Each structure stands twice: as C-alpha cells, then as structure tokens.
Amino acid sequence: MPVLRRIEQRVESFGGRLEVYVQDDVSLAAGFAHVHDDTALAASYHYNIDTVPTLIRLRGEQEDARAIGWRRSEWEAVAGIPGLGEELPDYRPGCGSKTMDPGMPARLKVKYGNTGLTSRRIAVSALSDPVETCYERGWTDGLPVVPPTEERVLEMLDGTARPPQEIIGKIPPNYAECTVEKVAINAVMAGCRPEYMPVVLTAVEAALTPAFGLHGVLATTNACTPVIMVNGPIARTVGMNAKGNVFGQGNRANAAIGRTLQLVVRNVGGGRPGEIDRSVFGSPAKYSFCFAEDEDDPRWESYAVSLGYSPKASTVTIFPGDGITQIIDHNSRRPEDLCRAYTGCIRAIYGTGHIIGVQAFLAIAREHAIVFYDAGWTKARVKEELLGLLKIPVREVVPGRAGLTGLTAEEKSDPENLVAKFKNGTFNIIRAGGYAGKYSAIIPSIGGRGSIEPVTREVR
Amino acid sequence: MPDNILLDPTAETAAALQPRLARPQSIAGKTIGLFDIAKMRGDEFLDRLDELLTARGHMVKRYRKRHFTHLAPLELKQLIRSECDLVVEGLAD
Numbered sequence: 311m312p313v314l315r316r317i318e319q320r321v322e323s324f325g326g327r328l329e330v331y332v333q334d335d336v337s338l339a340a341g342f343a344h345v346h347d348d349t350a351l352a353a354s355y356h357y358n359i360d361t362v363p364t365l366i367r368l369r370g371e372q373e374d375a376r377a378i379g380w381r382r383s384e385w386e387a388v389a390g391i392p393g394l395g396e397e398l399p400d401y402r403p404g405c406g407s408k409t410m411d412p413g414m415p416a417r418l419k420v421k422y423g424n425t426g427l428t429s430r431r432i433a434v435s436a437l438s439d440p441v442e443t444c445y446e447r448g449w450t451d452g453l454p455v456v457p458p459t460e461e462r463v464l465e466m467l468d469g470t471a472r473p474p475q476e477i478i479g480k481i482p483p484n485y486a487e488c489t490v491e492k493v494a495i496n497a498v499m500a501g502c503r504p505e506y507m508p509v510v511l512t513a514v515e516a517a518l519t520p521a522f523g524l525h526g527v528l529a530t531t532n533a534c535t536p537v538i539m540v541n542g543p544i545a546r547t548v549g550m551n552a553k554g555n556v557f558g559q560g561n562r563a564n565a566a567i568g569r570t571l572q573l574v575v576r577n578v579g580g581g582r583p584g585e586i587d588r589s590v591f592g593s594p595a596k597y598s599f600c601f602a603e604d605e606d607d608p609r610w611e612s613y614a615v616s617l618g619y620s621p622k623a624s625t626v627t628i629f630p631g632d633g634i635t636q637i638i639d640h641n642s643r644r645p646e647d648l649c650r651a652y653t654g655c656i657r658a659i660y661g662t663g664h665i666i667g668v669q670a671f672l673a674i675a676r677e678h679a680i681v682f683y684d685a686g687w688t689k690a691r692v693k694e695e696l697l698g699l700l701k702i703p704v705r706e707v708v709p710g711r712a713g714l715t716g717l718t719a720e721e722k723s724d725p726e727n728l729v730a731k732f733k734n735g736t737f738n739i740i741r742a743g744g745y746a747g748k749y750s751a752i753i754p755s756i757g758g759r760g761s762i763e764p765v766t767r768e769v770r
Numbered sequence: 771m772p773d774n775i776l777l778d779p780t781a782e783t784a785a786a787l788q789p790r791l792a793r794p795q796s797i798a799g800k801t802i803g804l805f806d807i808a809k810m811r812g813d814e815f816l817d818r819l820d821e822l823l824t825a826r827g828h829m830v831k832r833y834r835k836r837h838f839t840h841l842a843p844l845e846l847k848q849l850i851r852s853e854c855d856l857v858v859e860g861l862a863d
C-alpha cells in the first residue's frame with residue numbers, strides 16, 4: 311500500500327488519478343480516492359488481467375505501459391518514481407488473477423465479451439432442470455446429457471484450433487451444415503473433455519466422407535452404427551482404452567467420443583429412431599462404439615500403418631458395426647487351427663450363405679495374437695489364410711437378392727463352385743482387448759465396396 | 771435467479787410438423803374441454819365461453835394445469851383426450 315500511496319500522490323501532482331481495482335476485499339484499499347470493487351471482474355476482464363498486482367498506465371483511454379506482478383524496475387518505469395518500494399524485494403511474480411480461476415475465462419467471456427458462438431440461445435427457467443429440458447427437446451439418446459451452456463461450449467472449443475463456424479460437412483439425413491460449434495455443443499452433452507475435440511472432429515469428418523455412406527448406415531433396418539477406431543499417439547494422450555473391456559463401459563474418452571458422433575447424427579443430422587433410423591433391433595452400440603487399437607506390441611503393424619500412415623500419425627477410422635460376437639478358442643496352438651476356428655464364426659455372419667453386402671473387422675486379443683506371433687504370422691498372413699478358408703460352395707449360398715443374384719453366370723454354373731464370404735465387402739484384422747483369455751471378437755456389419763466402406767482420416 | 775442459457779445442439783432447421791385433426795362440421799353433441807393454462811385472466815375468457823356453450827346445451831368440461839410456466843402433465847393431456855371431442859386452450863393473457 312505504501313507503494314500505491316506514492317503512486318497516487320505522484321499522479322495527482324500532475325492532475326491525473328490512480329484508480330485502484332480490487333478483485334476480492336475492497337476494504338483493503340480503503341483510503342484511496344478512487345477505489346473500485348471489481349469482484350464481478352468486469353474491469354479485470356476488460357484490461358485482460360491475468361496476474362495481480364498489475365499496474366497499467368493510461369493516457370486518455372489508451373494504455374501505454376503495464377507492469378505485471380512486482381518487479382521494482384518495471385514499476386519504477388511505469389510510475390515514473392525512482393526508488394519505489396525500496397522496502398520490498400526486487401521481484402515477486404504476483405498471484406494469479408481471479409479471471410484465471412478454473413472455468414472463469416469462459417464465464418467472463420460469456421458475461422462481458424463476444425463469444426463468437428452463433429447457435430440459438432435457449433433460456434431455461436432457473437426453476438427448471440436443464441437436464442430435463444434436454445430430454446424434453448429431444449436432444450438425448452435416452453441417457454442424461456451435460457447441459458450445453460455457453461461456458462462449457464467455449465471451454466470445449468479450446469480443444470481445437472479450428473474456428474467455430476468452420477463447416478465440417480453436411481450431415482444426413484437432413485443434410486444440414488455441421489459446424490465445429492455444433493460438434494462442440496454435442497461433445498459437451500456427451501461428456502467429452504476439450505482435448506478429445508481433435509478426435510471427435512476427425513471422426514465426424516470421416517463419418518461424412520461419402521465412401522462411409524452414413525445415410526445408409528443410419529437409415530437401414532440393420533442394427534449397424536458408426537464405429538470409431540483411433541490409432542496413433544493421440545489415443546494414449548487422451549487416455550483411450552485399447553485393452554481389457556475395450557468395447558465396454560468405463561473409459562471416458564471411449565464412451566464420450568463415440569457418443570458425441572451419435573448425438574451429432576441425432577441432433578444436427580436429424581437421424582432418430584422411428585424416423586429416418588429404421589433399425590429393426592438397433593444395438594447398444596448405438597449409444598457409443600469407440601475404442602483404440604492396441605499398438606503396444608510391435609510385432610504386428612497397426613491398421614493405420616497397414617494403410618500407409620506413419621506410426622507417429624494419429625488417425626481415426628470409421629466403419630459400420632452391429633456390436634460384437636466373440637470367438638472362444640482355448641485349444642488351438644497352431645495358427646492354422648485358430649484360423650479354422652475363426653472361419654466358422656465369421657462365415658455365420660448374417661447366415662452361413664450370406665455373402666453379399668457383409669463386412670467385418672476381426673479383433674484379435676493378445677493370447678490369440680501370441681499364437682500367430684510365435685509362428686511368425688503377420689496380420690496380412692492371417693487375413694490371407696482366413697479369406698482362403700472363407701469360401702462357400704454356390705449350393706450353400708442364400709438364393710435371392712443377397713445371394714445368387716450377386717454371382718456371375720460362371721460362378722452359378724456349378725453348385726460346387728466356391729465364392730468368397732466377403733464377395734463385395736471388406737474384411738480387416740485389428741488388435742484389441744484384454745491380455746488374459748483366448749478370445750477374439752468379430753465386429754460384423756453390412757457394407758460393400760462402393761457403398762459402405764471403412765474410412766480413415768488423419769487427426770489434424 | 772437468472773435463467774440458464776443453453777446452446778441449441780440441433781441444426782436449427784428442423785420443423786416439427788404435425789397434421790391438425792380435421793375440424794368437425796358441427797359442435798352439436800360434442801363434449802368440449804376448456805383448458806385453463808393458469809395464466810392471468812384466462813379463466814375469465816373460459817368462464818364466458820363456458821356460459822355461452824352451456825346455455826346452448828353443449829357438454830363442457832373444465833381443466834386447469836398447475837402453472838402456465840410448466841408443461842401440462844401427460845396424465846392431464848391424456849385425460850382431456852379421453853373425455854373430450856374438442857378442446858379450447860387459452861394461451862395468453
């Protein structure tokens with residue numbers, strides 16, 4: 311205070327004045343001629359204060375000098391008083407301004423600044439529960455959502471450098487423009503942290519890539535839904551699960567990132583059950599289906615690396631999936647035997663004779679993977695083996711649109727001819743799951759090359 | 771207490787369109803519900819309607835919700851639907 315008294319005296323000596331703004335107890339500044347209670351932080355926000363004390367010199371309305379924290383030489387220069395505060399140490403860094411308290415920057419921006427957010431504001435009476443309002447407006451998947459306040463959305467947008475009004479694409483079924491801001495709002499609702507945003511935005515981008523065929527995935531009578539798989543360092547950075555219970559509950563990043571895409575489809579795209587979403591059964595996967603591939607064992611390259619991405623790249627792959635079907639084989643010790651065990655299960659997807667418009671990802675857990683590692687089999691080798699085994703005699707192919715009509719005249723010429731299970735659909739192998747237990751899992755779905763295909767995008 | 775402000779997560783382009791029920795040719799013999807949303811002076815309007823309709827021999831049933839800022843409970847809406855052929859709702863004061 312003696313320092314401020316000297317400054318006040320000097321400023322008044324040439325007709326100026328010292329304005330003292332106090333963020334907490336204004337009585338601490340009693341005795342000064344111009345004291346302001348700034349507990350609402352309006353002035354602190356206006357002057358962009360991040361440290362207290364801060365000394366600002368104004369000429370007219372214009373700032374021309376500022377000292378942050380306490381460094382005698384700076385205060386002397388700004389105040390124009392040599393020997394100011396000689397009783398104090400030369401330097402003290404100051405304290406964090408209340409404008410920097412957790413959550414406060416966003417609150418102040420909403421209160422005093424220009425958020426740049428353009429979405430419609432919806433006032434919910436203080437007597438109402440915002441969570442219930444979200445239900446009433448049809449914004450939820452059936453589970454409660456985090457109410458998307460302006461403050462939360464601003465904080466979510468801190469997770470990306472992309473501007474709020476950037477359009478990611480037009481999202482079916484209504485083909486409305488999907489902006490970064492709309493994704494952020496839904497990410498808040500889904501329970502995301504801001505650092506998930508790069509993954510979320512890339513997932514939306516991938517889902518809107520025409521090759522993925524999002525409209526078909528959500529409008530079909532099938533139970534399939536977009537599945538998000540993350541590769542590369544960002545999966546570890548945001549704490550995604552690739553191991554035990556990988557497809558299950560309990561990991562925030564997995565759950566919230568996957569749920570965000572579902573909410574974006576629902577709220578921005580207008581894809582809702584009973585309307586455009588005509589699924590007969592649906593699936594629990596429609597709440598959220600998102601995970602990371604397990605890349606900890608270098609003996610197999612990751613899915614993204616097999617596509618040509620660098621191991622240092624972070625990618626998001628989107629593919630349709632209905633849920634999972636497990637394969638248990640505690641007995642096979644040779645890769646050929648394990649592949650034969652897989653074959654019966656994979657062939658059964660949608661029916662043993664169903665070969666058109668079917669695709670799958672096979673997730674191999676560690677104990678099964680070790681069988682292949684020990685034999686020196688790569689992922690590609692396993693895939694080759696399985697595709698060789700997944701041949702079906704024409705006589706066993708389901709007749710009709712999904713079966714024989716997809717076959718050529720030559721294939722149909724002999725009932726003993728063999729045709730591929732994945733006649734027009736893709737089949738891929740990934741590593742995921744817990745380290746104890748001889749399991750693998752099939753993620754089946756509809757799809758085919760040129761209609762609904764996996765899409766991979768690098769995280770920007 | 772101030773309102774909570776939420777940001778609309780939708781594309782803000784969707785319109786909820788519901789086809790209106792066909793209007794009856796005549797109200798003769800119909801049960802008419804008068805639904806008071808509990809907003810100021812709505813009851814005056816509905817009382818007068820009640821008088822006029824009853825004087826003409828129509829069956830009138832009255833309903834009222836707790837407060838105009840709160841949604842009508844589902845049960846109340848179902849009750850009106852089950853008991854009336856027509857409903858008149860006073861929306862503003």
